Amino acid sequence: MFETLHKATLDKIFVLMAEYAADPRSEKIDLGVGVYKDETGNTPIMSAVRKAEARIHENARTKTYVGVSGNRGFCNAIVDLVLADSVDRSRVRTAQGPGGTGALWILIQLLNRAKPGARVMISDPSWPNHWPMMELAGLTPEHYPYFDPKTRAVDFDAMLATLDTLGPDDIVLLHACCHNPTGANLTEAQWDQVAASLARTGAFPLLDLAYLGFGDGLEADAYAARKLASSVPEMMIAFSGSKNFGLYRERAGCAIAIARDEAGADIVGSQMSNVIRASFSQPPDHGAEIIRVILEDPALRAEWEAELAQMRERMKRLRVKLAEAIRKQSNATDYDFIAEHSGMFSLLGLERDVVERLKTEDGVYMINDSRINVAGIPEDRVDALASHLLAATRQ
Numbered sequence: 001m002f003e004t005l006h007k008a009t010l011d012k013i014f015v016l017m018a019e020y021a022a023d024p025r026s027e028k029i030d031l032g033v034g035v036y037k038d039e040t041g042n043t044p045i046m047s048a049v050r051k052a053e054a055r056i057h058e059n060a061r062t063k064t065y066v067g068v069s070g071n072r073g074f075c076n077a078i079v080d081l082v083l084a085d086s087v088d089r090s091r092v093r094t095a096q097g098p099g100g101t102g103a104l105w106i107l108i109q110l111l112n113r114a115k116p117g118a119r120v121m122i123s124d125p126s127w128p129n130h131w132p133m134m135e136l137a138g139l140t141p142e143h144y145p146y147f148d149p150k151t152r153a154v155d156f157d158a159m160l161a162t163l164d165t166l167g168p169d170d171i172v173l174l175h176a177c178c179h180n181p182t183g184a185n186l187t188e189a190q191w192d193q194v195a196a197s198l199a200r201t202g203a204f205p206l207l208d209l210a211y212l213g214f215g216d217g218l219e220a221d222a223y224a225a226r227k228l229a230s231s232v233p234e235m236m237i238a239f240s241g242s243k244n245f246g247l248y249r250e251r252a253g254c255a256i257a258i259a260r261d262e263a264g265a266d267i268v269g270s271q272m273s274n275v276i277r278a279s280f281s282q283p284p285d286h287g288a289e290i291i292r293v294i295l296e297d298p299a300l301r302a303e304w305e306a307e308l309a310q311m312r313e314r315m316k317r318l319r320v321k322l323a324e325a326i327r328k329q330s331n332a333t334d335y336d337f338i339a340e341h342s343g344m345f346s347l348l349g350l351e352r353d354v355v356e357r358l359k360t361e362d363g364v365y366m367i368n369d370s371r372i373n374v375a376g377i378p379e380d381r382v383d384a385l386a387s388h389l390l391a392a393t394r395q
């Protein structure tokens with residue numbers, strides 16, 4: 001059986017994590033994998049999560065099956081959080097997925113049923129899992145221009161020009177906020193233009209929303225989702241609770257589909273359930289139940305929002321500090337973009353050999369495309385990191 005197979009390559013992120021763990025240097029700096037870290041380098045369990053877990057532990061009376069579409073209270077709370085009143089709920093159907101990846105998987109399976117082999121436009125670059133997921137589902141990935149390595153900002157004219165050429169048979173995957181890996185995002189005015197383009201061409205938007213609240217706040221980060229929901233007849237959103245609730249391993253995500261009307265929504269909802277039944281039958285409940293308890297309880301919700309704001313502000317502060325330290329040491333503004341980007345990442349635009357040197361000579365770890373996780377910047381050693389970056393790029 002297995003003799004027809006070749007050894008598959010592991011995602012480079014996991015290789016880097018292993019290299020970092022094996023590095024004995026005490027001054028090593030981990031700007032690699034996309035998980036939030038506090039000032040001690042720990043990825044904390046949020047206090048609202050601990051309290052919700054205690055409550056669940058106290059009150060739960062059964063572990064029987066929840067249902068194919070998962071925790072309904074969780075899904076409804078996520079629709080409230082993401083879409084607010086931007087769309088008539090009779091057009092919305094949801095299913096819980098195992099993480100944001102699971103939610104995305106349900107949605108793209110459904111898209112491939114609706115339009116087998118359809119073209120999916122993906123930002124260049126994008127989260128490394130997007131392309132293989134589309135291929136595995138049977139869809140046809142292609143890139144649209146996104147990041148300009150010279151300005152380290154979105155090349156919006158090129159992006160929009162490509163979107164304008166699409167038609168009703170095309171799907172467009174968009175990062176709703178906090179773009180991974182670049183950190184470069186659209187302004188609200190640019191989202192308005194994207195919404196108008198999609199409404200005009202009929203291309204179908206699929207939003208990946210994995211970092212709600214990590215950019216400029218829960219409301220600001222939901223702008224794209226709400227703007228598109230009120231502008232186009234049909235769309236989908238894959239929500240992840242991994243980062244903003246710190247629930248990574250619990251796998252809590254929500255697949256949201258918006259149809260033209262209620263009858264269309266019923267069909268889409270039934271198809272989502274059908275895909276899930278044949279894929280993994282039911283999602284895990286624990287993470288979703290934690291999020292439901294938090295979002296439905298005003299006090300826990302306020303605690304979560306405050307903790308999320310703290311995480312967001314810490315990442316912003318680290319961005320500003322690193323950009324300032326580089327500016328001070330180099331007398332140049334080349335790295336000011338780090339402070340202008342938002343979310344957990346910035347793509348520095350370094351050559352592969354520079355990234356490699358930073359790792360081997362200085363113990364500074366980042367993804368080989370030069371993506372840094374800003375939550376990994378050591379606040380007390382920002383100057384040292386700045387000098388490593390400057391020295392490595394000067395060689």
Ligand code: PLP
Pocket residue numbers: 034098099100101102127175180208210240241242248252253
């Ligand atoms: N989409 C993007 C852009 C991501 O960066 C991630 C995680 O890093 C995900 C989706 C999926 O997250 P998860 O499946 O862990 O919820």
Ligand code: TYF
Pocket residue numbers: 013032033034035127180
């Ligand atoms: O760093 C990133 O972009 C993510 C991290 O199952 C990640 O890819 C790691 C494991 C996983 C999902 C996402």
